[in-house]
Amino acid sequence: SRRVSGSLNGEGLRVGIVVAEFNDFITSRLLEGALAGLEAHGVSDDDVTIASVPGSFEIPLISKKLAESGQHDAVICLGAVIRGETDHYNLGAGEATKGIANASVSSGVPVIFGVLTTDTLEQAINRAGGKQGNNGYGAAVAAVRMANLVRAID
Numbered sequence: 404s405r406r407v408s409g410s411l412n413g414e415g416l417r418v419g420i421v422v423a424e425f426n427d428f429i430t431s432r433l434l435e436g437a438l439a440g441l442e443a444h445g446v447s448d449d450d451v452t453i454a455s456v457p458g459s460f461e462i463p464l465i466s467k468k469l470a471e472s473g474q475h476d477a478v479i480c481l482g483a484v485i486r487g488e489t490d491h492y493n494l495g496a497g498e499a500t501k502g503i504a505n506a507s508v509s510s511g512v513p514v515i516f517g518v519l520t521t522d523t524l525e526q527a528i529n530r531a532g533g534k535q536g537n538n539g540y541g542a543a544v545a546a547v548r549m550a551n552l553v554r555a556i557d
């Protein structure tokens with residue numbers, strides 16, 4: 404049998420990042436983590452494009468546009484949907500998740516889900532550079548691996 408895997412070598416890869424401004428106390432840290440992860444894996448800063456959107460609900464459209472542009476080998480989506488009193492949480496989180504998955508499958512370009520969906524701000528903080536690490540960094544590693552895996556398969 405043959406194994407096809409996505410290498411961790413990000414040299415030459417072009418990566419788009421869509422980051423939500425809502426909860427920017429959290430999302431700015433996710434962005435820092437993602438940029439650190441890309442750099443640690445050899446992606447040149449010149450090959451990284453960052454697009455800011457108002458909130459996670461707007462991520463699907465811009466991630467789809469970046470993916471379909473043909474200018475990026477992967478797109479990373481960063482946001483923080485924190486369950487507040489409003490049921491905005493359920494609507495936003497579900498739509499963002501579905502929209503991001505659709506952007507990837509419909510474009511054929513890896514679109515990485517780096518949107519925190521937590522009950523509390525503390526949980527989000529812990530996943531944006533706190534005790535549980537930084538989800539942004541993990542999203543960057545997934546982006547490199549998926550971009551290389553798609554290249555290996557195509």
Ligand SMILES: O=c1[nH]c(NC[C@H](O)[C@H](O)[C@H](O)CO)c([N+](=O)[O-])c(=O)[nH]1
Binds near residue numbers: 482483485
């Ligand atoms: O990214 C988020 N956007 C949120 N709302 C804004 C939404 O994403 C859109 O930007 C807004 O509805 C305008 O379309 C959130 N809440 O309302 O709770 C949230 O927790 N996270």
